[in-house]
Amino acid sequence: MTPTKKDQDGELTTRQRAVLDAVLELMVREGDQLTMTSVAKRASCSKETLYKWFGDRDGLLAATVRWQASRVRAGSYDSQRLDAALLRESLKDFAATWLEVISSSTSIALNRVAIGHAASRKSNLGGIVLANGRFAIGERLKPVLEAGRAAGLLNFDDAETAFRTFFGLVGRDVQIRLLLGDKLDMTAADIQRDATRATDHFFALYGANSEPRIRIL
Amino acid sequence: MTPTKKDQDGELTTRQRAVLDAVLELMVREGDQLTMTSVAKRASCSKETLYKWFGDRDGLLAATVRWQASRVRAGSYDSQRLDAALLRESLKDFAATWLEVISSSTSIALNRVAIGHAASRKSNLGGIVLANGRFAIGERLKPVLEAGRAAGLLNFDDAETAFRTFFGLVGRDVQIRLLLGDKLDMTAADIQRDATRATDHFFALYGANSEPRIRIL
């Protein structure tokens, strides 16, 4: 009811960040059984403080999701001086980064919570996760794709469609399998190989210097 | 503790199936708030009967997942007399069917429940969903792909890898967006178009009569 200014601004104190880290840790380890009591115990703070800072349980979860999202933002891929090798490398890095994110235990736990919440109505955790995950990466990658097109390296009509194809080539069944509890531990080598393969496939489909990319029936 | 023989065999009476349909309906409409009391009220049966038939809440959910899975199994795509057009049509049908499944409100609700359960330990709903979804479709599609290879229409080393690429091209970001609460209502026309595009892309990557499918760096 009466959130502090800091919460509204997204400015968190060190102590508050430590609390949210404890929430993340509990999400990963305990999964579902994330109670306010367990958070308070783990973070060595009182429940009264939790309610004072975050309003209620949903507010705590939302703050946690935002806190984690604020850390995921990686370096921006500048797109001047673009040649084929650099573009390919950028896409491969994107793919590898994304695979690392979705296969991390933190992301899995967070997405599970958000999906569980999407079933109910209240406090749009799913929207926050989407905005900072799928859509954020789309907005960062599309300029790269368009720069590639401007440089005559890529060939597509709609950047959104091209991005979604790349997204599918990279992620395949990984995320849904992990969310549903499938093991599938991806090593760093697996991720590099998958990222390379997805990038190769993407260039095979959208590379400007390749064959006409789709045969029209 | 003492499930009836019918439950173990997966043989369900008409009444029991009606109860599970009520569970599905409640999952779709109420999402998270699926209580034993609400199921009993909706299905017009007593809670005592629910516990007698399904053991406990998890048993009820597991039976519901299995019941829905038993209905999803579609026709088998026979793979003799294979020519290019028929193979392409089979893949496109697969893609369209899969897109219809994952964008159905029933599938979304069921996957959300299973993912929520995967966070906890108990009763492997996620495993059941995976076995009847992702893995079942893989086992049905891979023979088609291998028949296509045997007929000289496709070119790949590993059927699993080829299938996973197809899976990614078809699903892209659709399922995760829907699970996280994004709107994205797919019309039948959208599904047909996406299925066609995914199939075209797949043939561009794995078609035997196309260019060498991947440039090795």
Next chain:
DNA sequence: GGAGAACCGTAACGTACGGTACGGGACTCC
């Protein structure tokens, strides 16, 4: 050094819900 704020630890409250018990009605079998 005294007032007040911030916060920890814990106890207490209210409720929602999983699970159980019980009475009563409908049907079957003898």
Next chain:
DNA sequence: GGAGTCCCGTACCGTACGTTACGGTTCTCC
């Protein structure tokens, strides 16, 4: 027509957990 079975409706129980309240400690500011 009486015993047994199945099942509906409902009341009940126990507990887990979100939320609130409160005493005690530390720190800041004057």
